[in-house]
Amino acid sequence: MPTVFLPTSFSYASVYHDYVQACKDKYSKDARILAESTFTNIWKSLMLSLQFMSSKTDLCETCEIMKMDIRYASQYEKKLELTNSYLAHLNRAQKERDYYNANIINAVEDSKHNPNVVSS
Structure with missing residues (x-):
């Protein structure tokens, strides 16, 4: 089975919070809800x-x-x-990476030649 990656904005805690909210919405306050540690352990094993x-x-x-x-x-x-759309997306991303890397190199080189020294 292929691995599906969730965005970095998600975590076990955020998914658990959504699970708790969904249980409360569907079953009202009578629902028996798993503890967060149990939820996480089940997630990791299954x-x-x-x-x-x-x-x-x-x-x-x-x-x-x-x-x-x-x-x-x-x-x-x-x-x-x-596949063609994916390759076009990768090409745009590589151009963006190259642009930012070039700017970083230029900034480092410029800072080497900058006579302004900041003292405290």
């Missing part, structure tokens, strides 16, 4: 294919969605169209 992206991950949510769409497309033409 939901191996559902993981949270770390903030260090070099993947964006759009990339993950596009890869999932490609993986599950059944028609060849649709898969080819989705």
